[in-house]
Amino acid sequence: MKIRNSLIALLGVFALNTMAPADAFAAAQHPAKKTAPAAKVVAKSAAKIEKTAKASTKGSKQAAIREKAHRAVYASPAVQRTAVAAVAPEIDQEGNPLLHSAAFMIADQATGSVLLEKNSDAVLPIASITKLMTAMVVLDARLSLGEILTIGQEDVDTLRGSSSHVPVGTELAREDMLRLALMSSENRAASALARHYPGGLPAFVAAMNRKAQALGLRDTRFLDSTGLNSANVSSARDLVKMVSAASRYPLIREFSTTANYVVSLNGRQRQFNNTNALVSSPDWQIGVSKTGFINESGKCLVMQAWLLNKPMIIVLLDSFGRFTRVADAQRVKRWLESAAIQQKLAANLRGPAT
Known part of the structure; x- marks a missing residue:
């Protein structure tokens, strides 16, 4: 006994x-x-x-x-x-995690191997995930990051009436506008970036769609720089490619994973916080992050994160519930770690190499 x-x-x-x-x-x-x-x-x-x-x-x-x-x-x-x-308590009969996002894809960025997917070819609204493409187009244009841009009445959201912490008349450097668009998903900042592009918003949107074609994004279309327009669509498969492309921009990596940042708005200091709480977690090593939400898209989250010492791309679209996208990301992480445990156990049982 x-x-x-x-x-x-x-x-x-x-x-x-x-x-x-x-x-x-x-x-x-x-x-x-x-x-x-x-x-x-x-x-x-x-x-x-x-x-x-x-x-x-x-x-x-x-x-x-x-x-x-x-x-x-x-x-x-x-x-x-x-x-x-x-x-990983929530797994199906095949040992895969039970995720609650309507469409998703988890891929090994280094090899391109798809580890997990569901409805990955479904073309869906992507809301503020759009801002990753906005950032790439701005940086590709090599415009001065120090140039001062002004938030105008044209940048106010009249489509959905969403609020903003950046008042009309605010003057900020293009770099700060880019940071707020990526980190805090500020729509007025993203709108101002497009308006101050050579040729204005029409030229900017055209550049976004050309970039999408160049990256081989077959399911992706853009009509604005913010994602407020539900006609901005993509698929989980395309977004894996888009996140991978965004990860090659140092400023996108930095700005999208900044936990918080203080900006002077018309003489008053205001702290902006990242819309993805996971960037502050010591359990995560995140290289690129972007959240998104409009009614048509549901809660969305895309990330490049280092898991099992490998760069992984996580795309979660149309998650139901306020915390589901973060919970799904945690389920993916725990699932991968559990698989690693299985491999480690098998290696231990085989004993040391001779």
């Missing part, structure tokens, strides 16, 4: 160590609930090891017995699935 109990205890420690903090805390409050299924899984192995232990009276045998017990726990596929479920 001692060996069997040790096995169960060992499994409990392993499961707790692989869970997210909140899950580990819950398991600690109800350890029997977490370890009971695992106890059934290892019962046969435990019985065999217990028999071996009774036949062994020498202390020198104890280390070998403990090692065998350790391997019995980790070798069981059922136990491995239990441990993985603790890390």
